[in-house]
Amino acid sequence: MDFPKTGSNIEVQSYKHNGQLHRVWEETIVLKGTSHEVIGGNDRIFVHESDGRKWRTREPAICYFSAHHWFNVIGMIRDDGVYYYCNLGTPFTYDEEALKYIDYDLDVKVFPDMTYRLLDQDEFKLHEKEMNYPKELEGILHHAVDELVTWVSQQKGPFSQGFIEYWYERFLHYRG
Template sequence: MDVRSERAAPGSRVLLRATKYDGTAHWIQPFRVVADDGNLLVTSYRARTPIYTSRGEFRSPYDSVVYFWRDRWYNVFRLSRPGCPTALWYCNVTTPPTFDGCQIGYVDLDLDVKVYPTGCIELLDEDEFEAHREKYGYPDDLVARARAAAEEVAQLARERRFPFSCGPEPMRNRSSHRTL
């Protein structure tokens, strides 16, 4: 079965099963499908619904709309408080996702990009990426793809391109943290 050709029906429920590079479970989260055009799978998640992580159960205070492109090395969570506008975008650098009709799967590659509507863009977890690069033996091409994905998603945010197209102020890099 070619999992890239499977499409999810709007309104259906799907389960995300993310792993680390060695195959260990990292993140399990339920979503409701908003749309699926065969490449971009858009899902949603309600605040306070349990998420199961390698560190235990977590309940996000945010409602989320999540964008999974089947041909990109990242996904984007648009987070908002219930009844409020976008609080931030959280972008996970991952392998391109698979979808089998019921489950979304990908390998989490540690790097994350956080984008605020004010324009602050932060690269997160570089230390974890470097530690896992050594521990799991990330191949050079995977390292290059992960770094390129972090830069690509940051560039989309800087240019206010989809899905970073809302916010109260012009996007600009403003941060005391490592920015892209």
């Protein structure tokens, strides 16, 4: 698999199980790009929704994408701490167009004190029926939620002490 080069600017695209484009983040600077993971940074970028709406993010964010785990993590840097929004979805793929993944509705919001909340379970159940998710998908995603919660409780990966701060400093360097 190709992977984006450090310092390059990429688009991030999420899709739904039926192949429909769900959401596009216009520009993310690649801070680390390997075949295993991509770490990116952005600040006040445009996001395009599939229904035509367009909005701008409110704060700087560090994004973590894995080629092996069924989730990605966005660390949003706010005045009162780092909030994490974790999307349950396929491991990423990358082509010259964009970094891409399939979003499977379930999300985990993690607060600065490392408490968390599982979101959008109703949306998952609805889309599971509408899009005829394969039976094994629910087990894969529940395992991913368990793995994600373990990472949060152990402060592993993007939840580790200093991770967001380190990559945010790199982002500021590349952004100039």
